[in-house]
Amino acid sequence: MSKLLSNKLAAASIIFAASVLSACSDNNNNSNAQARDPVTPVAPPEPVTLEYEVSVSNLTAGQPVSPVAVFVHDSTQDKVFNIGSAASPALEILAEGGDNSMLLTDYESIAKASGDSPIGPGSSATLTLQVPVEVSAGLAFTLVTMLVNTNDAFSAVNGVDIASIEPGQSISWSTPSYDSGTEANLELAGTIPGPADGGEGFNAVRDDVNDQVTMHGGVVTSADGLATSVLGEQHRWDNPVLRVTINRVR
Amino acid sequence: MKKILVSLALMSSAAAHSAQLDVQITNLTRGSWFTPFIVAAHVPDMNVFSSGSPASASLQAMAEGGDISGLSADLTAINATLSENPAGGLLMPGASTTASLNTDGAPDNTVLSIVAMLLPSNDGFMGLNAISIPTEAGSYSYNVSAYDAGTEANDEILGSGAPGEPGYPAPPPIAAASGEGGTGVSAAAEGFVHIHRNVLGDSDLVGGSSDIDSTVHRWLNPVVRVVVTVSE
Numbered sequence: 001m002s003k004l005l006s007n008k009l010a011a012a013s014i015i016f017a018a019s020v021l022s023a024c025s026d027n028n029n030n031s032n033a034q035a036r037d038p039v040t041p042v043a044p045p046e047p048v049t050l051e052y053e054v055s056v057s058n059l060t061a062g063q064p065v066s067p068v069a070v071f072v073h074d075s076t077q078d079k080v081f082n083i084g085s086a087a088s089p090a091l092e093i094l095a096e097g098g099d100n101s102m103l104l105t106d107y108e109s110i111a112k113a114s115g116d117s118p119i120g121p122g123s124s125a126t127l128t129l130q131v132p133v134e135v136s137a138g139l140a141f142t143l144v145t146m147l148v149n150t151n152d153a154f155s156a157v158n159g160v161d162i163a164s165i166e167p168g169q170s171i172s173w174s175t176p177s178y179d180s181g182t183e184a185n186l187e188l189a190g191t192i193p194g195p196a197d198g199g200e201g202f203n204a205v206r207d208d209v210n211d212q213v214t215m216h217g218g219v220v221t222s223a224d225g226l227a228t229s230v231l232g233e234q235h236r237w238d239n240p241v242l243r244v245t246i247n248r249v250r
Numbered sequence: 251m252k253k254i255l256v257s258l259a260l261m262s263s264a265a266a267h268s269a270q271l272d273v274q275i276t277n278l279t280r281g282s283w284f285t286p287f288i289v290a291a292h293v294p295d296m297n298v299f300s301s302g303s304p305a306s307a308s309l310q311a312m313a314e315g316g317d318i319s320g321l322s323a324d325l326t327a328i329n330a331t332l333s334e335n336p337a338g339g340l341l342m343p344g345a346s347t348t349a350s351l352n353t354d355g356a357p358d359n360t361v362l363s364i365v366a367m368l369l370p371s372n373d374g375f376m377g378l379n380a381i382s383i384p385t386e387a388g389s390y391s392y393n394v395s396a397y398d399a400g401t402e403a404n405d406e407i408l409g410s411g412a413p414g415e416p417g418y419p420a421p422p423p424i425a426a427a428s429g430e431g432g433t434g435v436s437a438a439a440e441g442f443v444h445i446h447r448n449v450l451g452d453s454d455l456v457g458g459s460s461d462i463d464s465t466v467h468r469w470l471n472p473v474v475r476v477v478v479t480v481s482e
Contacts, residue, residue, distance in 0.1 A: 083278055083475070084344030177470065179280050181344075185465045209427075209466050212344045215278040217468040218448075226453050226464055239470050 050131040051249040052162075054143065056115070057124040059174075060241050062234035064194060065155065066098030066146040067115035071107055072131045072162070075140035079159035080107060081213045087180040091144070091213075095154040095180035097193050097201020098146040110139070118148065128249075136163050141246055143175075148194030149235045152183040152208070153216045155242045162246060170247035174240035177216035181208045187219060187229035197230045266357035267385050270481040275336070275364065276346040279473050281466040283342055283424060284376060285316025285367040286335035289349040290325045291359035297380050298325075298363045299443045305399040307413070309443075312365055313373040313399035315411025315419055321365070331359050340423065341366070353383075364394070364476060369424045370462050372406065372417070373399040373439075374446045376474045389479045393472035398447070400440035406449060406460035407432045429455035429463065445471075 054070050080103070081091055090103040100114055111131040119125045131139070141162045147153040155175045165171055179185070184207045193201035220226040223233035273289055290298070298321060299309050308320030322334055333349035341347055353359045361380040368374040377397045384390050398404070402416065408428060409417010420428055435450055451464030 083276055084346065176472070181280075187465070209281055210343055214280040214344050215472070216470060217280050217466075218470050220451075220453075220464045220468065224464070225450065228453070239472075 048132070048134045050133060050136060052129045052131065052141075053126060053247045053249050054129060055124060055126045055245045055247070056119060056143070056145075057243040058119045058121050058241070059243055060121050060147070060237040062121055062196075062232075063147040063149050063237055063241065064118045064120045065242070066094070066118055066148055067100055068119070068125070068127070068143055068145040069094065069100035069103050070113050070127055070129065071109040071142040072111045072129055072139055073107070073109040073142065073159070075138050075159070075161050075163065077108060080142055080144055080156065081158060081178070081180075083214060084212050086211050087182050087213050091154075092152075092180055092182040092206075093202045094144060095146050095152045096183050096203065098148050099202065100144070103144060107142075115145075119145075136165065136248070139163055143244055145242070147177060147237070147241065149192055149196040149231060150194070150216075150219060151185045151187065151191055152180040153177050154180060157244050162248075165246070165248045167248050167250050170245050172243060172245040175242040175244055176239040177218075177237065177241050179208070179214050179216040181210055181212045181214060182206045184208050185217075185219070187221070187226060187231050189230040192230060196232070196235055199230075267360055267383070268354040268357040269352075269383055269385070271351045271353070271362070271383065272479040272481075273333070273349045273351065273362070273364070274346055274477040274479070275341070275349070276475045276477075277341045277343055277473070278475055279343050279469045281343055281427065281463070282371075282469055282473065283340045283369045284337075284474070285312075285340060285369060286318055287337065287341070287347070287349070287364055287366040288312070288318040288321050288325070289333040289336065289351065289362070289364045290330045291351050291353050291356070291362050291383060292325060292328060292330035292380075293358050294361045294380065294382075296328055298365055299377060299379065299397070299399075301397070301443050301445070303442055305401050305443050309365070310373070310399055310401040310413045313367055313375045314402050314413050314415075316367040316369075317411070329356055329359070331356050340369075340421065342423065362478065368396055368446075368473065370406075370418050370420070370428055370467055371446070371449055372404045373402040374449075375399060378474075378476055384478065384480050387480050387482045389477055392476040392478070394474040394476055395471040396446040396469060396473045398440065398444055400442045400444060403437040403439050404449070405434040405437055406451065406462045407434045408461050427463065427466065429458070429461045431457045432461040433457070433459050435459050
């Protein structure tokens with residue numbers, strides 16, 4: 001609360017100083033200007049920025065996840081996806097091929113970042129987000145990443161309110177796996193982009209049973225009766241697949 | 251019934267609280283349907299089911315064939331506040347439905363239970379089990395898991411929805427999504443309610459051991475999300 005108050009006071013004093021300066025400037029040609037009280041020069045204000053640290057742990061046995069896309073955005077805007085609705089092209093491209101570039105371009109946000117590499121099973125990564133706003137009111141957080149040894153599985157934190165996190169506080173989520181509904185889960189050689197196959201990533205054809213995002217049912221694998229699967233038993237998982245923590249640094 | 255009566259007598263009136271509830275139910279699965287839901291606000295010391303215990307006959311009828319009439323009668327007998335079949339039939343993958351309950355006339359109904367059969371499965375069901383209804387206005391989310399009623403062998407082949415008869419019932423969308431001619435997975439009824447261990451399925455639509463498609467009908471929990479909105 002004291003932080004909020006001091007931010008507001010700082011903002012108020014900046015506005016006040018600016019109006020004094022502009023009055024002064026209006027009077028530049030006034031010979032009486034020199035008689036006015038001297039105005040203390042005001043340095044340009046430091047941009048007010050919130051800072052969040054995001055850490056992601058991959059909880060699976062054999063599913064590397066693609067470089068994460070993370071966003072801090074307005075909590076009232078559309079989420080990246082909704083259960084029961086068709087995936088956007090940007091989400092399809094991420095969920096089928098691990099390519100987060102279109103989502104990072106398309107999705108409206110106040111701050112965003114990409115992980116610089118995939119996160120392997122048992123590994124973690126940390127990103128920092130500078131959010132150029134004065135207060136956290138109205139902010140939401142989104143993170144999306146593909147389970148790369150699958151046809152179109154992804155995990156996400158989907159537009160969750162982070163307004164109440166004060167500096168030094170954090171929130172954690174255990175995230176499940178979703179299916180983008182854009183590619184049949186046939187697990188065939190040549191259809192999975194991760195190291196288990198090295199096959200195709202994004203393909204614009206939508207051939208899943210329903211063209212909609214749902215929870216994922218997991219992979220079957222050749223070890224469990226799907227003889228044509230390129231996946232092995234180590235590629236199976238259960239929910240949750242990620243542990244995500246967002247910590248407000250300031 | 252005796253137990254229920256005793257617990258009613260012991261209940262503190264301070265716990266009583268009436269509420270207007272909107273209960274949104276979303277099928278999160280990729281390829282499973284739910285038969286008609288029964289949504290019930292009821293007294294706290296009664297459970298529609300208990301993990302580790304045998305299913306009641308009414309629960310069995312719901313879990314094997316989607317018939318909620320027995321549960322409806324049981325719950326009505328303890329003055330539960332009910333919404334039956336809010337989706338008006340099957341709730342398809344990815345779809346939502348909303349039930350409204352008002353407990354103004356029954357302030358002792360302070361917990362909420364929801365069950366519905368999961369198809370295709372022999373006796374799988376989603377179960378929200380006597381959660382305390384929040385007393386403060388707001389929206390509250392619950393992730394719901396799939397249970398196995400333990401009353402029927404999970405043979406995974408097309409068959410009957412009648413209690414005690416093998417196989418799973420297949421109304422049109424489930425029949426269209428199922429295979430046929432499976433020889434049946436070797437399995438036995440477990441005898442007690444437990445978290446479902448998922449279907450096996452196979453990839454043979456005209457034979458194999460199962461009529462369930464392994465690449466479509468498996469799930470990982472949660473299978474349903476319930477959002478309860480409590481009004482002032």
